Amino acid sequence: MNYCDLAPSYIRSIAPYQPGKPISELERELGISGIIKLASNENPLGASPAAVAAMQNAIKSIALYPDGNGFELKDALVKRYGVAHASITLGNGSNDLLELAARAFLAPGDRVVYSAHAFAVYALATQAVGATGISVPAAAGFGHDLPAMQKAARDNKVKMVFIANPNNPTGTFLSADDLLVFMRGLPPEILVVLDEAYNEYLPEDKRYDSVSWLRTGNGEAVGDPSASPSRGLKEFPNLIISRTFSKAYGLAGLRVGYALAHEQVTDMMNRVRQPFNVNSVAQAAAVAALRDVSFVKKTFELNQRGMQQITDGLAKLGLEYIPSFGNFVAFRIGNATAMYRRLLELGVIVRPIANYDMPDWLRVSIGLESENAKFLHALKQAINEKVA
């Protein structure tokens, strides 16, 4: 018998997530060293030294179960964002939170809207619970088409919408104004998961306070004063904001993220999570990382410079790229598969994004100045060899 047949058809039809190639794997395959990985949007500065110290300290108590309620991390988030403990869900990476949202609210047959070229996990989380995804064609320039997504959500009686801002792998950005128009035009029974994994990379003039759209009226700011009072104390009780410590905080290997939402939404998400989904070392590191504001600032500034370096280099090579608001950029290249392979041989791992319906594009993460230079050098060499 075929054991795959024992799984429900919606599980059998899932296409597995394709992660970036680990350095160790390429080292084994090619027998070379000095490989650089610019494939998974990791922080080239590593983690904050304060987070590393907190992890070393937390290891001493590793025989004990973690705090299943994550009190200290939630407390640090309460202090930072002015939300209630009861509005916070902690996750094993923000990937966990996307799945918790799906598992808590979606049943087989429910419909979900997300954008074409949006982060792959939205489709995975949707399919894993037997719900049906509706992928809405992107706007010009690969961005989310919010008016079309709003229409698709209303017309199809969907239960949930996933939005990535900025989106990965395209790096496209939606303004706070556009998001507010989208949210206000949506019935409150449609949940919106706003994935802000790259929030910390937004330039100052693009930053917006999505958390203020969630806060209660207990003496704290409520989003926009022009918001409809019929929405109650919280402007958007149907909004779930997810954030991560994997990107700007440099803790991708640790797996920790958080979601902010209405208490009732949070309650449901917490009912379906593993009791100890965030380990004790991760909780300790996240608290320290959250406090290390200067590390995040340094990361942001390095990324700004690196983005300029890489996009200047791409332009010099005559390559088209999508202006990005994250720590990565997608560029168009004739034969992306051949180019990807040649770059591997030259010791540079980037990310093919054919699975995002972008077969002639590659995505490169912004690295250290020397890594960006190595990437551009390898790319130029491969182009000169007529690889793509």
Ligand SMILES: *Cc1c(COP(=O)(O)O)cnc(C)c1O
């Ligand atoms: C990287 C990423 C995430 C989640 O990463 P975690 O490591 O699971 O926190 C979520 N959304 C987007 C758009 C991402 O690129």
